[in-house]
Amino acid sequence: MTAKVAYADVEVGAELPARSFPVDRATLVRYAGASRDFNPIHWNERFAKEVGLPDVIAHGMxxxxxxxxVVTDWAGDPGAVVDYGVRFTKPVVVPDDAEGALIEVSAKVGAKLDDAERTVRVDLTVTSEGRKVLGMSRAVVRLA
Amino acid sequence: MALDQSFTGRTYPPARPYEVGREKIREFAEAIGDDSPAYVDMAAAKELGHPDVIAPPTFVFTLTFDEAMRVVRDPQLGLDYGRLVHGDQKFHYVRPVCAGDLLSVTSTIESIKSLAGNEVMDVRGDVHDAQGELVVTVHTKLVVRAAEGE
Incomplete structure (x- = not known):
């Protein structure tokens, strides 16, 4: 495990590069296949509306x-992630149009946890359409 | 109908082990749009200190979810699958999942609670490799929404 960010160089409050991730229906079909999660709420508008959703929604995962x-690109090694947890608070609604939806992610270093283990906690803010879609979104990363 | 709380603590032994394939990791990484070389390029993965290409952090959920669904579909539990919502998801990694790993998932129902008419169930998946070493612990909170009119 070789993170490319040094623990000594990181300060609490430091922001990670923010990113926006577009998602459309094709993205969801592809993710359904790769993850083997074929729940129709993620691809079938008729079914989604029948169960009370506004439209097809993205897989929470x-x-x-x-x-x-945002965390793994910053750390440089995806294997440096020690803990990762989220709460699914609101669905990402993905309309069947040219744009689809946008998942916007910002993150900052919330705490330096352990000087010997060189672990930091990264706090993530994840929104779509201005609404928070993930809550309590935190990762612990072991830095170099 | 409330879930049978006596299921708390019940453990479901692993089904057949899952062999992590390089092409499956590549497919998953492409599906999440992640072009990190650690997922597809053996030399890049080795440079980072991994024995083979590694899987993205959330990949292992594709295994543990199958196992959690075996629990959820246990007819004795009496859970209405159609009202099931994913509440929380947490991973604690001992090491990253690597191509070539032969992984077995043991699922445990950690708690069953009723909260504001909803049934909330915490399922833990302990993922071990072929040597019996723990690779990752996966915590999944499932919420069964209250039925209409209940």
């Missing part, structure tokens, strides 16, 4: 995977 990219 897809959104969680997108948010992780």
């Amino acid at each position: 897809f959104t969680m995977a997108q948010a992780a990219r």
Whole structure:
């Protein structure tokens, strides 16, 4: 495990590069296949509306995977992630139009946890359409 | 109908082990749009100190979810699958999942609670490799929404 960010160089409050991730229906079909999660709420508008959703919604795990990219791209080694957790608070609604939806992720170093282990906690803010879609979104990363 | 709380603490032994394939990791990484070389390029993964290409952090959920669904579909538990929502998701990694790993998931129902008419169930998946070493612990909170009119 070889993170490319040095623990000594990181200060609490430091912001990680923010990212926006577009998601459309094709993205969801592809994720359904790769993850083997074929729940029709993620691809079938008729079914989604029947169960009370506004439209097709993204897999929560897809959104969680997108948010992780901000952390792993920053750390340089995806294997440096020690802990990662989220709460699914609101769905990412993905309309069947040219744009789809946008998942916006910002993150900052919330705490330096352990000088010997060189671990930091990264706090993530994940929104779509201005609404928070993940809550309590935190990763612990072991730095160099 | 409330879930049978006596299921708390019940453990479900692993089904057949899952062999982590390089092409499956590549497919998953492409599906989440992540072009990190650690997922697809053996030399890059080795440079980072990994024995083979590694899987993205959330990949292992594709295994543990199958196992959690075995629990959820246990007819004795009496859970209405159609009202099931994913509440929280947490991973604690001992090491990253690598191509070539032969992984077995043991699922445990950690708690069953009723909260504001919803049933909340915490399922833990302990993922071990072929040597019996723990690789990752996966915590999944499932919420069964209250049925209409209940």
